[in-house]
Amino acid sequence: MKHLFVIAFLVMVAALNAAEKGTQPNIIFIITDQQRADALGCMGNAAVISPNIDRLAEAGATFVNAYSSVPSCTPARAGLLTGLSPWHHGMLGYGRVARKYKYEMPRMLREAGYYTFGIGKMHWFPQKALHGFHGTLVDESGRVEQDGFVSDYRDWFKLQAPGEDPDKTGIGWNEHRSGVYQLDEKLHPTYWTGQTAVELIENYNQDKPLFLKVSFARPHSPYDPPQRFLDLYKDVQIPTPYTGEWDEQYEGLEGGKDAAFGDFGVDHAIESRRHYYASITFIDEMVGKIIQTLKDKGIYENTLICFTSDHGDMLGDHYHWRKTYAYEGSSNIPFIIKWPESLKSKSAPGTKLEQVTELRDFLPTFLDAAGAEIPDDMDGLSVLQLIKNPHNAWRNYIDLEHATTYSEENYWCALTDGAWKYIWFFRTGKEQLFNLKTDPGEQFDLSSSNLEITENWRQKMVDHLSERGEGFVKNGKLVQRSETLLYSPNYPTDERTPNELMNTWRSEYKGVDED
Numbered sequence: 001m002k003h004l005f006v007i008a009f010l011v012m013v014a015a016l017n018a019a020e021k022g023t024q025p026n027i028i029f030i031i032t033d034q035q036r037a038d039a040l041g042c043m044g045n046a047a048v049i050s051p052n053i054d055r056l057a058e059a060g061a062t063f064v065n066a067y068s069s070v071p072s073c074t075p076a077r078a079g080l081l082t083g084l085s086p087w088h089h090g091m092l093g094y095g096r097v098a099r100k101y102k103y104e105m106p107r108m109l110r111e112a113g114y115y116t117f118g119i120g121k122m123h124w125f126p127q128k129a130l131h132g133f134h135g136t137l138v139d140e141s142g143r144v145e146q147d148g149f150v151s152d153y154r155d156w157f158k159l160q161a162p163g164e165d166p167d168k169t170g171i172g173w174n175e176h177r178s179g180v181y182q183l184d185e186k187l188h189p190t191y192w193t194g195q196t197a198v199e200l201i202e203n204y205n206q207d208k209p210l211f212l213k214v215s216f217a218r219p220h221s222p223y224d225p226p227q228r229f230l231d232l233y234k235d236v237q238i239p240t241p242y243t244g245e246w247d248e249q250y251e252g253l254e255g256g257k258d259a260a261f262g263d264f265g266v267d268h269a270i271e272s273r274r275h276y277y278a279s280i281t282f283i284d285e286m287v288g289k290i291i292q293t294l295k296d297k298g299i300y301e302n303t304l305i306c307f308t309s310d311h312g313d314m315l316g317d318h319y320h321w322r323k324t325y326a327y328e329g330s331s332n333i334p335f336i337i338k339w340p341e342s343l344k345s346k347s348a349p350g351t352k353l354e355q356v357t358e359l360r361d362f363l364p365t366f367l368d369a370a371g372a373e374i375p376d377d378m379d380g381l382s383v384l385q386l387i388k389n390p391h392n393a394w395r396n397y398i399d400l401e402h403a404t405t406y407s408e409e410n411y412w413c414a415l416t417d418g419a420w421k422y423i424w425f426f427r428t429g430k431e432q433l434f435n436l437k438t439d440p441g442e443q444f445d446l447s448s449s450n451l452e453i454t455e456n457w458r459q460k461m462v463d464h465l466s467e468r469g470e471g472f473v474k475n476g477k478l479v480q481r482s483e484t485l486l487y488s489p490n491y492p493t494d495e496r497t498p499n500e501l502m503n504t505w506r507s508e509y510k511g512v513d514e515d
Helices: 002-022 051-059 073-082 105-111 152-160 189-203 227-231 266-297 359-370 384-388 451-468 498-509
Strands: 026-033 061-063 115-120 135-138 210-219 303-309 335-338 351-353 398-402 412-416 420-425 431-435
Touching (some): 051 266, 051 303, 051 335, 073 359, 105 359, 152 189, 189 210, 227 266, 303 359
Parallel strands (some): 026 210, 115 135
Antiparallel strands (some): 061 335, 303 335, 420 431
16 A cells, blocks of 8 residues: 555656656757847847848847856857856856856756757857757867867758868958858858758647757857848948047048958948948848747747847947947847747746846856756846746846956956946956946946946955955955956866767767766
C-alpha cells in the first residue's frame, strides 16, 4: 500500500510539472549588432523604416532607457549571457568571452526544459562554443579566431555561390564608409540569419518550449544594404550628427577609413547613416518573416519575443564612430518585449517604460517567464515584474564602463538613470554631466555649472566603485588610474584538466549531445 501511495504521489508530481511546463512560453530572442536605440521608428526617428519592429513594440512594451553596460561586442555579450554586471562577469572591455560561466543563458533555459538553439553572430570563444545550446549555426562576419574555423554562413555561401566572394562589397567591418551589396540579396548574411530562423521555426515540432536566439550581424559595418532597401531612403531626410561645445578637439580631425575619431563632413555622415538605416530595414523585413512564421505555426500568442542590440554606433556624433563610448549613440540600445497572452499585465500594449534597463536583465526575464528560479546573486532583474505592474520597485540607475580603446583618454565609467548621465574618465580625472531629458544629444556638459548635481553623482560613483578597492576609490575619493584593467578578478579562469578539455572539444566541435 505504501509503495502504491509513493507511486501515485510521484505520478501526481510529474503531472503537475508537466502542466506547469505546458504554460512555459516559447522565447524568441532577436538581437542585432551595433544598433543604437534611436535607429527605429518606434523610438521616435521618423527617418527609419521599421514597420515590423514598430508593430512588435505596439504589441508589447518598449524600455526607452535601455543600455549596454560595456558597449562593445564581446563584453556586452558576456553580460547578456550571464545576467551579471561587468565587474561580476569579469569583462571590463573588449576581450574574449570566457569558456564557461557560473550562469549561462542557454544552459539555464535548457535546464528549465527548453530546446535551445542559436543562429547568427555569437562572438564567443571558441567560436562554436555552445554554453548550453542544443545547437548553433553561426555567422562571425568573416572573423577567424582559431585554426580551421569556417562559419556556418560562409560554408552555406559556398554552397549557394561557388567561387563568389562574400566580401565583394569591399568594405571592412569597422569602416565608416558605405556601399551597396554587390551580390544577390539572398546571399546577404541578414537574409541567411532571418531565413534560417524561419526554417527552424517551421520545422520545430518538439513537445518542449523553444528558446531561439536570432543574432543579426548588421547594422554593424559594413553598411552594405541591397539596392532595394537603399532606394527606400532616396528622399528621406536623414538626421545630422550631434556636435557640442565640448567636442571641438575632434573638429577637423582627419583619419583613415576605419578611424574611431574623425571629421569627414556632414554629407559623409549622412550617407553612412542612410546605408545604416537601410540595413536596419532589411533586418526589419526578416523580423517580419519570423513573426509571421510564428503566427502561421500557431504559437505567436504563447511566445515571448524580445528585440535588442549588443550596443550602439556613434555614426559621427561628436566626430566619434563605432562604439566603446559612454555617449548615447554608443551605449543606448533598443529594448522591446512582446509578452505571451498568459501573462497578466497592468501594462497596456504599446506602453513605453522609463525605468533604466540593461542587457543583464534579459536572462532573469527569461528565467522568470520559464518559471525557473532567479539566483539571488544575479545582478539583472526581470522586466516582467514591470510589465505586470509598472509601479514595482526597480533600480535607481545603471553602471556603464569601458577599458581603454582607440585612445588613452577613452577609459571611463558612467552612471545613468535615464534622465542624467555622469561620466568619470579614469586616466584624466575629467568628468562630464549631461541632462538627457533636455539634451538627448549630450551637447552641453554641465559638470562645471551644476556642481551640486555633479557632486551627488560623483558620490554615487564612489559607492559603485568601492568594491574594487583602493585602485579605484581611496579615502572616499575617486582614483585616477595610470593602467587599464581589462579583466576583473571575477573573470573565470580555465582550470580544466586535459581530459575535461578533450570532452569539451568533443561536445563543442563534434556536436555531441547527451541530453
